[in-house]
Amino acid sequence: MANKNAPLHLFDRPNSYIGQSVPRPEAHNLLAGRGQYVDDLQLPRMLHAAFLRSPYAHADILTIDTTAAADSAGVVAVYSGADFADQVTPWVGELTHLTGLRSPPQMPLAIDTATWQGEPVAMVVASSRALAEDACALIDVQYQPREAVCDPVAALLPESPVIHSEYKNNLAWERDVTAGDVEPAFADPANTVVEQVLRFGRHTGVTLEPRSSVVEFNPAEQTLTYHYSGQAPHMMQAVLAKHMQLPEENIRIIARDVGGSFGIKIHTYGDDIATALAARLLARPVKFIADRLESFASDIHARDHHIKARLAVTSDGTIAALQMYDYTGIGPYSMYPRTSAIECNQILNLTGAPYKIENYHANGKVVFQNKNMMCQYRAVGHPVAMAVADSLLEQAAREIKMDVVEIRRRNLIEDNAYPVVSATGMKFADLSHQQALERLVELMQYEKLRKQQSTANENSIRTGIGLVSMVEVTNPSPMFYGIGGAPISAQDGATVRMDAAGALHVSCSITEQGQGTNTIIAQVAAGVFGVDIKRVKVTTGDTATTPYGGGTWASRGAGIGGEAVLLAADALKQQVLEVAAIVLQSNADSLDISQGNVIDKSDSAQRMSLDELGKLVYYRGSELPAEVQPEFVATRHFRVSDFPFVFTNGAMAAQVEVDTDTGIVKVLDFWVVEDCGRVINPKLVDEQIRGGVVQGIGGALFEECLYSDDGQLLNATMADYLVPMAGEMPDIHIAHIETPTSTSTLGAKGAGEAGTGGAPAAILNAINDALAPLGASIHTMPATPERILQALGEVPT
């Protein structure tokens, strides 16, 4: 019971919206078909771009003949890589804090050599997309195919061709992490050692709105406006400014509605840059909308890890050592500006993170290959890290005949132990692994499910239960990208102003891609300042009108942007109360704002409405003392400074049914207990988690970008690439533990990626739980029916 005499917490105020499932104000537009996505824009004199892409994974480009294309109907311009050479400076996907990471310079279109199937080679700009595509078919490119380097392990063998002639081999980066000494633990005959080779196939984000750009250039003012479907407007502004050699302030990035992003739309793509270059060269707006084939072939892919790992446990189930070797294929370049080494780095940092592990060794090799580029997609590295540790842990439990919940109880970092520094140097605070596990056991009725399972598994349908304990990196500090030289802000800003009618206008540098960013901004501002949420108007996604900031990625929007809004709204409230105190001949400390009125703190008596105050200040300032110049606007910024990241934690479980005749896995049920700190809007958070789980299930069971041995992408349509549909998805039950982060007043950690980070491990464990009585197991994702049958020895591998 809270102390009755204690002052009300900011969020206990009567008009606080924190913790309420406020409906999204922009939902009405989206539901009525009035969303404003980039492809919905029709600008005067606008042209359309299409790209000719390399049909080879690796080939020298001998000649490009664009004559026929240039003469084709509706064509305004045809460009090859050489045409842009003096229009743009090359970009390099390196970060200085990832010591040793190397990647060659990249240009918008391939010059001399194409290095993946789908790399843009030439561009047509025409009066319609269809005519541009017609002309693409008329471009004659002579290629000399070269051997494609596809397998990341084989790519490091001495006999492998080397993709980039300036390097001696195909290694982009390597990191080795050691804590304690793993060898004695693995050598101790009293310990049980389990070992696995795990493979994580490539998958991709499949944003329903494809990557989309409309770019306008004004030659008179040398200004460029980029209508952007993405997550980081200020990053994009800096990238375009640097490489198009324009002053940053001459570039405006506008992101209206964004049809999903998931990390896909946060990178520098050659076709997008080429679109901007064409707009400048032609001084006309140019639109480029990737079609689905282009999306599969050129949106970044994720994962592609080949991992060998082993775990030693003592006879009482205590983890004695964990060791892992990761090979990851990233395509021919490290993606710019975030680099393609981050996922491997996260895996090395996060594997086993929920557990007390003293002896740890991990080695990661990031390898060039002739496939599409791999980079940060939702839950970067987490699904791999969690699946490696928790699949080995459950396997070890089976070997020592210990329950999988019990082995976690023995190894989880205790809830009262924080702050804790992990074996890999991660600083953890405010986590609740033990509570989360116990809550999960209760939520899913674990004991009951186990009893049902023991009596049910007698025919070809086997059920299995799998768990995962997990962490998620959220709210990153400058340690993530900024210190390595990337033009990526770790801080965000919010400006809150009050207008003459007493309404609030908030502009904030975080962005909306459907999570409900604008809603939570309004919730925080309305509650902290003291107006009805209907009186708050929010602007995001425009570099011309929002403060500078990072945007929405790495589960940072609510935690960092939300705190900036809180600080700005609180500052504005103090400023307004000081003016109100002068008008009311009162003391600002004795006043408060509630429901759009200035009130007496002591008895809540209404003194004047904000509408009256606004009109007095803006229209009849003469009634104020001459020295009072009201500032009804406040801007505040926030960055996480105490920790490199604010970690969240959770526990999840899946119940699956494996048909051992067909290899088909059905997910029967899924449970999530998540501690993302203070929950601002439960409905939004829960659906973020569910959506994340569904993407995680997709990666675990269905989704894979399949390549032939010579680097041809084989399934680049939605008919061939399986994504989770409504019919295949289980009910996803969610419970929360709220341990607010002490790094902010708001106390919110991120929630956007937990589901994707944890679900694959839970699914894999559930499948292996089902297969274990048959002496079979699987460690490849996605766990397709074919692979399940291979694991069962029913079909050849």
Added chain:
Amino acid sequence: MSLVTVNLTVNQSARTFEVEERTLLADALRDELGLTGTHIGCDTSQCGCCTITMNGDSVKSCTLLAVQAEGADITTIEGLADGDKLHPLQTAFSACHGLQCGFCTPGMIMASVELLKQHPDPSDEQIREGLSGNLCRCTGYTNIEAAVRAAAEAMRN
């Protein structure tokens, strides 16, 4: 490239426009009529973002040429509300938070119109079956299904 005249009734208005023969109905609705609520997500009729109602049936408008729709009576997401009054499905999707980025939403709602026409009191299985041609990449489908149930109830009462 020769142009063909197409006559349609769209959202209760007679519309005539000229397009290339190869123009898809989805593109024509968006580019010729400015009805940008119909989205294109996959080009191969898997994602369902372009779902509209044509002559009383729900169809994926990227699978039809505009010329194939000659004379048809079409309703798009923009024509679903009754003036300012949202269709019960639109209201329910909002109330149940059955959307995130909103890109699949028009198609999801238009597919649900057909679903509820066939099953005014749908079972969970019928809802999942009815939405099996529509991909949502953001949500976990749970709230979409809840929205369809809520709308069905509202429409029956």
